[in-house]
Amino acid sequence: MAANILRSDHAVQMSVFVIRAFVRMREQVAANTAILKRLAEIDQSLLEHDTALRDVYRKLLPLLEPPPDPPSRRIGFIKDDD
Numbered sequence: 107m108a109a110n111i112l113r114s115d116h117a118v119q120m121s122v123f124v125i126r127a128f129v130r131m132r133e134q135v136a137a138n139t140a141i142l143k144r145l146a147e148i149d150q151s152l153l154e155h156d157t158a159l160r161d162v163y164r165k166l167l168p169l170l171e172p173p174p175d176p177p178s179r180r181i182g183f184i185k186d187d188d
Contacts, residue, residue: 111117
């Protein structure tokens with residue numbers, strides 16, 4: 107706007123500088139939006155992998171416990187009830 111009013115070379119240069127600054131700012135906002143979108147996708151995939159790993163851990167947990175002691179045989183005479 108200053109270039110239209112002042113009609114000087116310096117005013118035109120400043121007007122172009124301001125326009126370029128806004129264009130660069132718009133590009134950076136667009137880049138930030140793309141980065142935020144990608145981060146959201148990564149976060150979602152990490153949540154899915156976390157859930158899958160928890161399921162695997164829960165299924166493997168019983169295998170990590172020591173086996174139960176086998177039942178011992180009773181000593182002595184065992185009478186059949188036939």
